[in-house]
Amino acid sequence: MKHFTTIKEISTYLKPGQKQGLEIGFVPTMGALHEGHLTLIRRSKAENDLTICSIFVNPIQFNNKEDLEKYPRNLVRDAKILEELGCDVLFSPESGEIYPDGHTEPLDLEFGMLDKVMEGKFRPGHFRGVAIVVKKLFDIVYPSRAYFGKKDFQQLAIIRYLVQTLKIPVQIIACETVREDDGLAMSSRNMRLTIAERQIAPIIYQVLCKAKEKVGKLPVWELKEWAIKKIQTNPEMRVEYFEIGDRESLLPLENWSHKNRAVAFTAVFLGDVRLIDNIELFS
Numbered sequence: 001m002k003h004f005t006t007i008k009e010i011s012t013y014l015k016p017g018q019k020q021g022l023e024i025g026f027v028p029t030m031g032a033l034h035e036g037h038l039t040l041i042r043r044s045k046a047e048n049d050l051t052i053c054s055i056f057v058n059p060i061q062f063n064n065k066e067d068l069e070k071y072p073r074n075l076v077r078d079a080k081i082l083e084e085l086g087c088d089v090l091f092s093p094e095s096g097e098i099y100p101d102g103h104t105e106p107l108d109l110e111f112g113m114l115d116k117v118m119e120g121k122f123r124p125g126h127f128r129g130v131a132i133v134v135k136k137l138f139d140i141v142y143p144s145r146a147y148f149g150k151k152d153f154q155q156l157a158i159i160r161y162l163v164q165t166l167k168i169p170v171q172i173i174a175c176e177t178v179r180e181d182d183g184l185a186m187s188s189r190n191m192r193l194t195i196a197e198r199q200i201a202p203i204i205y206q207v208l209c210k211a212k213e214k215v216g217k218l219p220v221w222e223l224k225e226w227a228i229k230k231i232q233t234n235p236e237m238r239v240e241y242f243e244i245g246d247r248e249s250l251l252p253l254e255n256w257s258h259k260n261r262a263v264a265f266t267a268v269f270l271g272d273v274r275l276i277d278n279i280e281l282f283s
Contacts, residue, residue: 004089005093005094006093006097014089017049023050024141027051028054030058042085054137059099061126061129063123072192107132107135135168142170150174150278153265156172157250177277189275193271204268220256264278
């Protein structure tokens with residue numbers, strides 16, 4: 001596996017393959033790799049001539065300095081995992097390489113309501129930071145396909161909008177959420193859970209599954225109230241939001257008239273760790 005830390009190095013390496021028309025698969029990550037990431041890598045390897053994984057903890061998508069500082073980092077471990085998996089290229093730049101002199105390139109793009117509901121409401125500026133770094137990485141790698149997990153459903157919608165609106169020639173591949181045996185969505189943040197908190201965490205997915213069973217049996221507002229109360233029955237958990245929204249616009253649904261488009265989204269604090277998850281209610 002080739003490992004690059006500068007834009008110049010990786011661009012020089014990729015240029016011959018790009019001229020030959022090699023299909024490049026790209027998996028952008030913030031590291032602390034888990035099976036969810038590895039599933040994306042495997043799929044990319046199966047569908048492309050070359051697979052690139054980036055590891056970059058993007059500072060401008062964190063609106064909480066403490067969260068940025070606590071984000072798990074272990075590049076040596078991650079590089080070893082990628083090498084064993086057969087990833088072709090690892091790109092792990094420092095912040096100054098992506099944002100020279102601390103300056104970010106402006107993004108002249110508005111996302112409508114996509115970046116203002118749910119995560120956007122509670123993490124203002126987060127998705128603009130995501131969009132800026134993803135576009136920057138696309139401009140470096142020029143991938144044929146880029147792979148993202150559905151756990152970050154709203155992020156996926158933002159990236160699809162970015163690509164479509166700016167006409168970036170890359171195919172966005174959405175992959176199913178990978179879960180632990182007890183249903184907890186795999187996430188790098190899970191590493192921060194205590195042993196006791198880890199035992200409690202699967203409640204989130206259990207409630208999402210129960211909510212799916214209740215669709216159509218309760219009004220939308222009542223189902224949301226039931227879910228929040230059910231999660232918060234555990235005193236260690238605090239629901240930041242539980243929303244039922246349209247799978248494309250992400251706007252809240254008020255009734256079940258478009259039930260084939262409904263997705264339940266939630267963000268829950270377990271101790272000081274913030275966990276997100278979702279479930280497609282009519283899949």
